[in-house]
Amino acid sequence: MMNKQELYEYLEKKQVWHEITEHGAVYNMEELSKIQLPYPEADAKNLFVRDDKRRDYYLITVKGDKRVDLKAFKRTYNTRSLTFVSAEELMELMGLIPGAVTPFGLLNDTQCRIKLFLDNGFSGGLIGVHPNDNTATVWLYTDDLVGLIRESGHEVQLVEL
DSSP states (O other): OOOHHHHHHHHHHTTOOEEEEEOSOOOSHHHHTTSOOSOGGGBEEEEEEEETTSOOEEEEEEETTOOOOHHHHHHHTTOOOEEEOOHHHHHHHHSOOTTOOOGGGGGGOTTOOEEEEEEGGGTTSEEEEOSSSTTEEEEEEHHHHHHHHHHTTOOEEEEOO
């Protein structure tokens, strides 16, 4: 499982431009809103959900101030009923704790069980996500993030959420 430092080294190895903002641990968007961030408009919120049969897992990443209607998501993407993933499943699939959910966690999902649905509001610009740890935010270009996730074998859909 790739930790924060290993992720930083991975980004360097891949020669991906990024900027790091270290901060105290945050567990939700309200706590994050109290931190001075260099690009608050690019901050991401992540919802990790699964279907009721534990067959399909989805990471839904949107702008920090957006709300996600899971019933509408279910209808639009023709999924079974959705529920949030437990802390145990989060650790098992991505090696993360609650509050540290991030698209970078997919790099730890070696079986590629999780599909990423990324809000196209990030397209062509920056995105800020945790580096597999909720004590920092990594800023990088959305296209670079999508490329890294796809390179790992995961399905990524850029969608209107």
